[in-house]
Amino acid sequence: MLFPTPTLTAADDHVLGELDRMRAALRHQVRSTPTKWTEGLRKYLTADAVAASNSIEGFRVATVDVEDLMAGERDVEVSEENREETLAYQRMMTYIQTLHDVEDFSYSKGLLNALHWMLQGHRHSPRKPAGQWRRGPVYVTDARDPSIAAYTGPDAKDVPGLMGELVGWLGTDDAAHPLVRAAMAHLHLVSIHPWADGNGRMSRSLQTLMIAREGVLAPEFCSIEAWLGRPGNTWEYYRELGRRGSEYLPDQDVSSWVRFNLTAYHQQAQTVRNRLDRSGRVWGMLSDFAEAQGSDERVISALHDVAMTGRVRRSRYEHAEGLSVQQAQRDLRDLVASEVLQPVGRTRARYYEAGPRFPEDALEAARTPMPLKDPYPK
Template identity: 30%
Template sequence: MTRANIYIWQQPDWPHFTWDSTAFSQSLAMVNMLRGKLLGRISMFGLEAQSESVLNSVSEEIIHSAQIEGEILNCDSVRSSVAKQLGLKYEGLPTADHYVEGVVQVMVDAITQYTAPLSDQRLFAWHAALFPMGRSGLYKIDVGQWRRGEEPMQVVSGVMGHETVHYEAPPSDDVPYMMQEFLTWVNASQPIDPVVKAAIAHLWFVSIHPFDDGNGRICRTITELLLSQADQTSQRYYSLSTEILTHRKDYYVQLERAQHGGADVTQWISWFLHTLQQALQTALLKTENVVRKVKFWQEHRLTPINNRQRKVVNMLFDGFEGKLTSSKWYKINHCSQDTATRDINDLIKKGILQPAAEGGRSTSYTLVE
C-alpha cells in the first residue's frame, strides 16, 4: 500500500487526534450562541409548543438519518412511535410497525439516557433493534456483535466489477480493542468543548466501522447522545441529520478526506460545526411555525374536526410538499373523492381552509392565515 493510500487508522498517532482550535473558534462560538438562543426561545414556549418542537426534531432526525443511507421510513409511523415513546400527544396518526418501533427506541434511548455510559452491550442492543431479522437486504449479517471474518470492510460505490473503494476499515480482529478505547474516551470527561467531542466521536466511530451494517445510523445516534450531553437535556430541538442529508454528497467527501488524512482533524471539525450551525439556524426558523401551529389548535380546541381533517391540517403546518388538492386529500386519507370534498368544504365553512388565489385547472387549498 502506497503512502497516499494509508488510512487514518494506520497512522502511527491513531487515535490521538490533533486540531487547530483557532481555525474554528468563530464557528464554535456561533454554534454555542445559537444553541443558547434556541434553548432560550423554547423555554418561553408553553408545554404544548415545546412538545411539538421535540416531536418534530426527533422524528426528522430518525427519518433523515435513515434516508442518508437510502432507507425511506414512513413519516407518520415514525411520528406516531416517537410521540408514544416520549409520552407526547399526537392524534390522527397510524400505529407504527414493529421495525419502526425498534428504530425509534434506539434514538429515544440515546437522547433520554444521555447520562448513562455508552457500552458495547448498549451498542449491541441498538444494532439488534436496527436489524431485527438478522439481515441487511438479502444478506445475513452478524447482529448485536462486532463484525467478524477475514473479508476487508470496505466503503464502495459503483456497479459490480467497477467499484470505487472510498475507504477500508480496520481488520475485524482489531475492532474489539479499538472500540474499547473509543468507549473509554467517550465516557470520560474530556478537556474540550462537548460539541467538538461530538465531532471527533463521529469521525472516530465511523472510521472503526465496527458493525457489518448500520454504522452510519449508529454513528449519528452516538452524535445525538453527545449533543444531548452538550445541551444537558433530553429535549431535542434541532436535527443534525436533516442538514447532513441536504449536503449528503459533501458529507461523504469530508469523511473520505478525513479518513485518508493524518491525525489532524481540523478540517472535519470545521465542517461539522458549520453543518451544525445551519441545523440550529433552521431550527430557529421552525420555532415560529411551531408557535403558529400550537396557537391554531388552542383556538380550535372546541371546533369539531375529524381525524382526516386533523391529519391534513397538521401536514400543512409541518411543511406540506406541493399544493393541497382534493385528489391529494383522498389519497392521503384513503377515502373517497366525495368524502374528501365534504371534508374540505367543511373546513372552508369553519374558516380554516381557503381556495388558493392562483387558481388553475385543479383547485388547491391553503390554511387561512
Template identity: 40%
Template sequence: MRYQLRQPRRWYGTLRRATAARAVQGSNSIEGYHASVEDVAAVLDDEEPLDADTETRRAIAGYRDAMTYVLQLASSEPPRTLDASLLLSLHFMMIKHDLAKNPGSWRPGGVWVEDADGRVTYQAPPRDGLEGLVDEMLGQLADGSGVSLVDAAMAHLNLALIHPFSDGNGRMARCVQSFVLARDGLLAPEFLSIEEYLGRNTSDYYGVLTEVAAGSWSPQHSARPWLTFCLTAHYRQAQTVLRRIDEAAALWDRCDALVRRHGLPERSIGVLCDAARGWRIRRSLYVKAVRSSVGDEITDDSATRDLRALSAAGLLDPRGEKRGRTYLATPQLRAAWEEIRNHRPTPVVVDPYELAQLKLPGLG
C-alpha cells in the same frame, strides 16, 4: 435557541414531533430508506405509514427504538455512560429486523466501503483489534474535551471509521452523536441533532468522511475538516430550527384563531397545524397528536367527534371510509400555512467561520 425553548410553549409539542421526524428521516435517507416526514412521524407514533414500504418502515422503527432508548438513558440520574454493551444493545434495536446483518454483535471479519461503481473507498481496521479500538474510543469519549458539540462529532467520526458492525455503522455513528448531545443536556436532542442536515447534504457528508479517512484506517490524520463540517452543520441547522420556531408559533396562532371562530375544542389546534402543513390525519393519529401537543388523553370516540366537528367547520376534508378514512386540510386551512410560507425570507447559506472572522478581526 435555548432562549426560545427554555420552557415548553403551546406549539412546542407539534414542533418537537416534526423535528424528531425530520432527524430520523434524514439519517435513514442516507442509507437509502426514503419516506415522507409524515410517514416517519407515523412510525415514531407506532402507527402504520401510509406510503412507506415494509423494509423502510422496519428501518425507521429500529432507529426509533434506539433513539428512544438514548433519550431515556440521557434523562436518567445519573446519566448512563456509553460502553460496549450499550453500543451492542443500540445496534440490536436498530438492525433487529435483519438477522443476516448480525444485530447486536461486532462484525465477524473485515469490512470495507464501496462507491456506486463498486470501487473500495475505505478499508476498515482489521477484525482482530476491533474491541481494543472500541474501548479506546469510549475512553476518549469519557474523558471528553468539555465541548459537547466537539465530543459528539468525534464520537461519530471514530465509530464510523472503526466500522465495528457488519451493517448500520453510519446510523449507529449518528445515533451515538445524538447520545452525547442528549447526555450533556444542552437542549432537547431533537433540536440539536444535525441528522436532517446530513440527509440534505449527503454528498458533502460522505465527501468529508472520505477526506479524513483517506482510504483506510489512519488515526494519525487530522480531524479538523470533519469538525469544521460538523460545527458548520450545527450552525446552519440551528438557523433552520429558529425559523421553524417562529413559523410554528405563527401557525399555532392562526389555527387557534380558526378554532375560536368556529367554537371547536382547543385540543385540536396542534392537529390542525399538522394538517395545514400537508399531513394526512387519521383518528388514531389524532389521539396521539393531541397527547403530544397539549398533553390530553382522549378516547377514540372523542377523536371521532372532534374530527367530524372540524370537517363540518370546513377545516378538514374527509377521504375514504371506515378504518381507511383520512382527513386533509381544506383550502381555508392550507391558506394559513401558505401565508406564513410566503413571508419566509430567502435562505442565505452562511459559512460561520467567515462570519466569525468578520466579527472578530484577527481570528485565524
C-alpha cells in the same frame, strides 16, 4: 490509535461562540413556549432525524409517514423493509433520548453493542451479526459505482482494541468543546466501522447521544441527522468522509471534518429556531380562526398538524388532545362538513388535509421558506 482532535482556528472559535448563544436562546425559547407547540415539534424533529438518517442508507420514508409510524399507525403506505428500518431506528433513538439525564450513565462496549442490536437485531444473521463486532472485512462502496470500495475498515482483529480505546476516550474529558467531541466521536466510530452493517446510523446516533448528555437542550433538539439527510448535504458528508482516505489512517489532520460539523450544528440550530418561530405564528393564526368560527379550542392542534405537516390522522388528534374516539371523530367530521378539512382515503388509512376553507394565511406562514446563514462566510 484514534484521530487527534485538531486545534481550532479563530473562525472555529467564533462559530462555537455563536452556537453557544443560539442554543442557550433556543433553550429559553422552548421553556417559555406552550407545551402543545413544543411536544409537536419534538415529535417532528425525532421523526425528521429518523427519516433523514435512514435515507442516507437508502431507506426512504417521508417524515410525515415516520411520524405516523411512530404514533403506532399501521395503515401507512411504506414497504415492509422501510417500516422495519424506521421502527428499529426509532426505538433506538427513543432509548438514546431517555439516557440524556441518567445520573450513573457510562459508555461501554456493551452499551454500544446493545444499541446496535436495537438498530439491526431484525437483520441478525451469522454473516452479519447484530450487537457483535464484525468477524471479517467491511467495505463502504462508492455512491457512484458499487463495484468500487471507497473505504475499507481496519482489520477485524483490530476492532476490539480500537473500540476499547474509543470507549476509554468517551469516558474522559480532554477539555475540547462538547460539540467538537461529539463530532470526533462520530468520526472515530464510522472510521473503525466495527459492525458488519449499520455503522453510519450508529455513528450519527452516538454524536446525538453525546450532545444530549451535555444537557443544554433536550435530545430531540440536538441531532444534526436531519441536516445531513438533505441531498446536497449528504453528498458533502460523503465527500468529507472520503477526504480521510480509502483506509483507516488516523494520524492526520481532520480540521475540515470539525468545520463541516460546526456548519451542520449551526444551520440545524437555525432550522429548529425558524420552525419553532413559524409554529408559533401558525398556532396564533389558527387560534384566531377557531375563535372566529366558534370552534372548540382543542381543534387547533388538528389544524396545526395539517398546516405544518400537510395532514392529520384521527388517532394522532385523539392522543394529542386526550379525546375519546367518538369525540375525535365528531370534531373531524364537523371540520369536514365546514370544508376546513377534507378526508383522503377510507377507514383506518384515512387522513385529513386542508380543505377549501382552511385559513390560507396559516398555510402560507407554514410554507414560507426561511434563509440559512453560512457560519463561515466566504
